[in-house]
Amino acid sequence: MSEKQRKTLRIGVPIPPEKPYTNYFEALRALGAEGVVVAADTDPSGFDGLLLPGGGDLAPERYHQENRGSKGIDEALDTLQLTAADRFIRAGVPAFGICRGHQLLNVLFGGTLIQHLETLIRHPREENSTEDQVHAVTAVPGSWIEGLYGHVFSVNSSHHQAVDVPGDGMVMDLYAEEGVVEAMHHASLPIWSVQWHPERMSFAFRRQDTVDGEKVLRYFLEQCEKHRQGRK
Numbered sequence: 001m002s003e004k005q006r007k008t009l010r011i012g013v014p015i016p017p018e019k020p021y022t023n024y025f026e027a028l029r030a031l032g033a034e035g036v037v038v039a040a041d042t043d044p045s046g047f048d049g050l051l052l053p054g055g056g057d058l059a060p061e062r063y064h065q066e067n068r069g070s071k072g073i074d075e076a077l078d079t080l081q082l083t084a085a086d087r088f089i090r091a092g093v094p095a096f097g098i099c100r101g102h103q104l105l106n107v108l109f110g111g112t113l114i115q116h117l118e119t120l121i122r123h124p125r126e127e128n129s130t131e132d133q134v135h136a137v138t139a140v141p142g143s144w145i146e147g148l149y150g151h152v153f154s155v156n157s158s159h160h161q162a163v164d165v166p167g168d169g170m171v172m173d174l175y176a177e178e179g180v181v182e183a184m185h186h187a188s189l190p191i192w193s194v195q196w197h198p199e200r201m202s203f204a205f206r207r208q209d210t211v212d213g214e215k216v217l218r219y220f221l222e223q224c225e226k227h228r229q230g231r232k
Helices: 022-030 075-090 100-108 144-149 214-231
Strands: 009-013 033-037 049-052 095-098 133-139 152-157 170-176 181-186 191-194
Touching: 009 022, 009 214, 022 033, 022 214, 049 075, 049 100, 049 214, 075 095, 075 100, 095 100, 100 181, 100 191, 133 144, 133 181, 144 170, 144 214, 191 214
Parallel strands: 009 033, 009 049, 049 095, 095 191
Antiparallel strands: 133 152, 133 170, 170 181, 181 191
């Protein structure tokens, strides 16, 4: 099928094929897009976007630090996602990072991470709990995220690390009360990211104590559609 004939957006998701990331694929499907597992060497030309999902911590060596609280490190996954992200972004394909993906994009552009937040009461899940935390965030006036949700709103939260020094070109758009960066975009490339989990705030997981995660996912897919239209 040619690019002109294909109507469903194809979104690459760089994950090991044996690991389930069901919520992400279901959210994309609910919005009429197709999530496709991609490898590090996948050709980006057949894709309209790249979704970098949540997960464990990146190896601190990736941003030239010793381990000072990082956990759940999977170096093979780091290599897969950093390589795929670099490949897709160089091809001009829009990218969207969620939680770990948000942090990974910052590292990809030379930024660093806070390896363990001092304000733990607000950000990670409570011990032995499957429920996300919820906290308020404040958007930078005029930012893309303010355009979606307004100036102050609530999001879910399940992380103990955060963006520290911004990567080259990365622009901070949203903050938690303690100054934790909760959303970004790139100044000149089609890249956006959030520290929270919109796929757990939308559709079957829609909750009343946060905004609707569907809006930010739909925003990303709209950028992917613009990219596809520009290739025709």
